[in-house]
Amino acid sequence: MDTTGNALPVAIVIGGSGGMGQACARRLATDHLVVLANRDVGKSEAVARAFAEDGLHAVAIACDVTRPESVAEMVRRSAELGSVDVVALVAGLSPSMADGRRIMHVNLVGAATVVEVVLPVIAPGGVAVLVSSVAGHRVAAGSEVTALLDDPLAESFLDDLEVALGRELTAMEGYQFSKFGEIRMARRLVTRFAERGARIVSLSPGIIETPMGELEFRENPKKRALFQRSPLARVGTLDEICDAMEFLCSDRAAFITGTDLLVDGGLTSAVEFDLPDPSGKPIDATLVRNS
Known part of the structure; x- marks a missing residue:
């Protein structure tokens, strides 16, 4: 209840219990009852208590996106709490956190599972926001791979994908393909959501100051080199991603659906057009921590 x-x-x-997910959950909790859906329900309960201390409303419900029955139970309990107006899929694994198949299972198969289960209950005027990544804009997938990525709930999806590739899926491919698939998912499902009077969009952050981002920055030299290409010469902040999320979930975005919002400080454009490093300086890890 509000006041x-x-x-x-x-x-x-x-994934509303840590990093970007928690930041987005806190922002949405200013005018929503937020369901913190996370596999680690104990962590979600701690976050919910912290929200309550700040006058925000949140409940913790266990959810493992790799188990359809867990997703179904979470959505059922969420719908009992009120009108489901927003579904924000922020959870995901980065290349340094798991192998390619596990990343794909959580990021893309998990997202598709949530979307399918929530679609029948999302309220008219509601919105699903899939948090993708700048990495999803840097994929050159052939038609066969793309067709497979468009059907992630197929029983043999992961096996078929590796057959199409002719080898095991690497962690980086798992991440890039899963994020590419999420962007396409928002476009593919636009009509089905419209039939509910609802919207679906994807949101693609660039290099953002988060614990996961810092891990990738330490472990992935390619990411450090990519950062140096950023036209704005800084990382993005969680507040900037929350601003984008808040906008997409608001009535101000009522005519925005079936598309992706890229929030990357111009990085994708710099890579696409091979623009020079704006700073002319060597890569410095402290730039990421201090921006």
């Missing part, structure tokens, strides 16, 4: 006694709309945040 007037009216029921708050529900915002489900998948």
Whole structure:
């Protein structure tokens, strides 16, 4: 309930207990009852208590996106709390966190599972936001691979993908392909959401100051080199991603659906057009920590 006694709309945040997910959940909790859907329900409960201390409304519900029955139970319980107006899929694994198949299973198969389960209950005027990545814009997938990525709930999806590639899926490919698939998912499902009177979009952050981003920066030399190409010569902040999320979930974005919002400081454009490093300076890890 809000201060007037009216029921708050529900915002489900998948992965709302840490990093970017928690930041987005906190922002949405200013005018929603937020469901912190996370496999580690104990962590979600701690976050919910912290939110409550700040006058925000949140509940923790266990959810493992790799288990359809877990997703179905989470959505059922969420719908009992009120009108499901927002579903934000922020959870995901980066290349330094798992192998290619596990990354693909969590990032793309998990996202597709959530979307399919939530579609019948999302409220008219509601929105699903798939948090993708700048990496999804840097994929050159052939037609066979793309067709497979467009059907991630197929029973033999991961096996078929590796057959098409002719080898095992690497962690980097798992990440890039999964994020590419999420962007396409928002476009492919636009009509099905419109039939509910709802919207679906993807949001692609660039290099953002998060614990996951710092891990990737330490472990991945290619990411450090990529950072140096950024026209704005800095990383993005969590507040900037939350601003984009808040906008996409608001009535101000009521005519935005079936598309991707790229929030990357111009990095994708710099890579596409092979623009020079704007700083002319060597890579310095402290730039990421201090920006």
